[in-house]
Amino acid sequence: MSKNVSSDRFRKVDVDEYDENKFVDEEEGGENQQGPDEGEVDSLIRQGNVMGALQAVLKNPPMNTKNQALKDRAEGLVLKVLSSFKSGDIEKAVQSLDKNGVDLLMKYIYKGFEQPTENSSAVLLQWHEKALSAGGVGSIVRVLTARKTV
Amino acid sequence: MPDNYSFGIEPVSCHAFNKDRTQVALSLNDSEVQIHKFAAGKWALTDTLAEHGQRVTGIDWAPNSNRIVTCGADRNAYVWTKQSDNKWKPTLVVLRINRAATSVRWSPQENKFAVSSGARMIAICYFEQENDWWISKQIKKPIRSTVTCLDWHPNNVLLACGSTDFKARVYSAYIKDVEEKPSATSWGSKMPFGNLMAEFSSGGGWVHSISFSANGERLAWVGHDSSVCVVDAANGQQLTTVKTDVLPFMSITWVTDNSLVAAGFDCCPMLYTYSSGNINFVSKLDDTAKQQVAGKVSAMARFKAMDSRAATDDSANETTLGTVHQNTITQLSIHSGTKSKCTKFATSGVDGQLVVWDVKSLESAFAGLRIA
Numbered sequence: 162m163s164k165n166v167s168s169d170r171f172r173k174v175d176v177d178e179y180d181e182n183k184f185v186d187e188e189e190g191g192e193n194q195q196g197p198d199e200g201e202v203d204s205l206i207r208q209g210n211v212m213g214a215l216q217a218v219l220k221n222p223p224m225n226t227k228n229q230a231l232k233d234r235a236e237g238l239v240l241k242v243l244s245s246f247k248s249g250d251i252e253k254a255v256q257s258l259d260k261n262g263v264d265l266l267m268k269y270i271y272k273g274f275e276q277p278t279e280n281s282s283a284v285l286l287q288w289h290e291k292a293l294s295a296g297g298v299g300s301i302v303r304v305l306t307a308r309k310t311v
Numbered sequence: 312m313p314d315n316y317s318f319g320i321e322p323v324s325c326h327a328f329n330k331d332r333t334q335v336a337l338s339l340n341d342s343e344v345q346i347h348k349f350a351a352g353k354w355a356l357t358d359t360l361a362e363h364g365q366r367v368t369g370i371d372w373a374p375n376s377n378r379i380v381t382c383g384a385d386r387n388a389y390v391w392t393k394q395s396d397n398k399w400k401p402t403l404v405v406l407r408i409n410r411a412a413t414s415v416r417w418s419p420q421e422n423k424f425a426v427s428s429g430a431r432m433i434a435i436c437y438f439e440q441e442n443d444w445w446i447s448k449q450i451k452k453p454i455r456s457t458v459t460c461l462d463w464h465p466n467n468v469l470l471a472c473g474s475t476d477f478k479a480r481v482y483s484a485y486i487k488d489v490e491e492k493p494s495a496t497s498w499g500s501k502m503p504f505g506n507l508m509a510e511f512s513s514g515g516g517w518v519h520s521i522s523f524s525a526n527g528e529r530l531a532w533v534g535h536d537s538s539v540c541v542v543d544a545a546n547g548q549q550l551t552t553v554k555t556d557v558l559p560f561m562s563i564t565w566v567t568d569n570s571l572v573a574a575g576f577d578c579c580p581m582l583y584t585y586s587s588g589n590i591n592f593v594s595k596l597d598d599t600a601k602q603q604v605a606g607k608v609s610a611m612a613r614f615k616a617m618d619s620r621a622a623t624d625d626s627a628n629e630t631t632l633g634t635v636h637q638n639t640i641t642q643l644s645i646h647s648g649t650k651s652k653c654t655k656f657a658t659s660g661v662d663g664q665l666v667v668w669d670v671k672s673l674e675s676a677f678a679g680l681r682i683a
Contacts, residue, residue, distance in 0.1 A: 182431070184456050184476060260554060297556020299537035306516045306536040308477070 196223040196235035218242045224309045239269045255291040263296040268311045315666040323659035330374035338367035362401045369414035373421040382412035404445040406434045420467045422489045427458035435484045450505045460520045464527040468493040473518025479532045481508040497544035520562040525651035533560040553590040562643040566653035574640035597634045638662035
C-alpha cells in the first residue's frame with residue numbers, strides 16, 4: 162500500500178466548532194448550585210426518616226453547573242437514599258412527590274442506569290416502575306429531551 | 312366512528328382542504344402533490360402537481376382565492392392557480408433560502424404567505440403587480456435554528472412561529488405594499504416588518520406546532536418535551552405550561568375559544584381546556600380500544616400463543632393499535648367550522664390515513680364530554 166506522505170491532521174479537526182451558526186445553549190447562572198446537602202441527607206437516613214431524606218436529596222439539583230464532580234456526588238447521594246428504602250415503601254414515596262419531583266427522580270434514575278454498580282440496577286428498576294406509573298412516558302421523554310442534565 | 316380514508320402505505324406528509332372540503336391536496340412523502348375529489352364516500356385522484364424536485368413539506372389551500380401554495384425540501388415554493396382548462400399552473404416563488412422549507416401558510420386575507428425554513432428564517436411572500444411576480448422578505452433575527460411551524464394572527468400582520476431552538480415567537484409580518492397599517496393588539500402597537508413582538512421558552516423540546524386562538528388573543532404550542540404551553544396576551548402575556556404524561560404532540564389547534572385538540576406520537580387526538588391560567592386534560596378522543604370486543608379464545612389457541620409468542624394475556628389481536636391511526640399523527644386541521652366553533656377536524660399521519668372527526672359524535676360517544 163502506498164503511504165500518504167503529506168499531513169492528514171486535518172482529518173482530526175472538529176469542523177463544527179468553527180461553524181459560526183452553531184447553536185449554543187443559553188447560559189443560565191448556575192454557579193451557586195451546590196447539589197443536595199450531604200450532611201442533612203445523611204442524618205435523615207441515620208434517623209430512619211427515609212421519606213424526609215428523599216425530599217431533601219431532591220432539593221438543589223446540580224442542573225446548571227458544569228462541575229462533573231458535583232453531579233457525581235449528587236447522584237451517589239440519591240442512590241444511597243433510594244437504596245435505603247424498603248420495596249413496599251417505594252410507591253408511597255413516589256406518590257408524595259409533585260410533578261417536578263417525579264421528573265427529577267426519573268432523571269436521577271436514568272443517570273444511575275448509566276453507571277451500574279453491584280445492586281444499583283435492581284433498586285433503580287423498582288423505582289423506575291413506580292416513577293413510570295406516576296409520571297407516565299412523558300417523564301421519560303423529558304429525561305431524553307432535557308438540555309441540562311442532572 | 313370517525314371517517315377514515317386510507318391513501319396507501321406511505322405517510323401523508325401534509326394535507327390541505329379546499330373551501331367546501333370537496334377536494335384535498337396532499338403529499339405522500341414524495342415530491343408530488345395529489346389532488347383528490349370527494350365523491351360517493353371516497354376520495355378519487357383528479358390531479359397530480361409535479362414540480363418540486365424533492366419532498367413536499369408543506370401545502371396550504373387559500374379558501375377564497377382558491378390558490379394552492381406548496382413548499383419543499385428543494386428550497387422552493389410554488390403558487391398554483393387553476394386555469395380555465397381545469398389544469399393547475401405553477402408559479403415559482405424565489406424564497407432565497409439555502410436550506411429546506413418546512414411549512415407554509417397563507418395569511419387570513421390571502422394576499423401573503425409565510426414559509427418557514429431550516430435556514431433559520433421565515434420568508435414572507437407577497438405578489439408585486441408591477442413585475443408580475445412574488446417577492447419574498449425575510450425575518451431572521453433572532454431565530455437561531457430551524458423554524459418548524461407557523462400560524463397567522465387574524466389581523467393578517469402578526470405571525471407566530473415555533474422553532475428547534477426551543478422558542479415560540481410572535482413577529483410582525485407587515486408589508487406596506489399590500490396592506491394598511493394595523494391597529495394595536497394585545498401583542499403590542501409598533502409593528503414594523505420583522506419586529507419581534509414576543510418570545511417564549513417552551514421548556515426543553517423542539518416546538519412542533521403553534522396555533523393562535525380565533526381572536527388572536529391566545530397562543531398555544533406543543534414541544535417535544537411532552538409539554539403544552541398557552542400564552543394569554545390579554546392577561547399580561549401570562550405563560551402556562553403543562554408537562555403531560557403522554558408521548559409528545561406533533562400538532563395542536565384551538566377548536567373553541569377555550570379548548571384545544573392536540574395529537575402526536577400517541578396516535579390519538581386529545582382534548583385540553585384552558586381557563587384562568589390552567590391547562591386541563593379532558594379526554595382522549597379515540598374510543599376504538601373500548602369498542603374492541605375480546606372474542607373467546609380456545610384453550611388450545613391460548614397455549615399455542617403462550618408457547619410460540621409468550622403471549623400471557625387474552626388480547627387476541629396484538630398486531631394493530633387500539634386507535635384509528637396506526638402511526639403518529641403529524642397534522643391536525645379544522646375541517647368544518649372555525650377555530651372558535653369547530654364542528655369537524657381532520658388528522659393525517661404516518662400511517663397514510665386521513666381521518667375526519669365529528670365533534671358532535673365525539674360528544675355523544677364520550678358520556679358527559681362537552682367541547683365548548
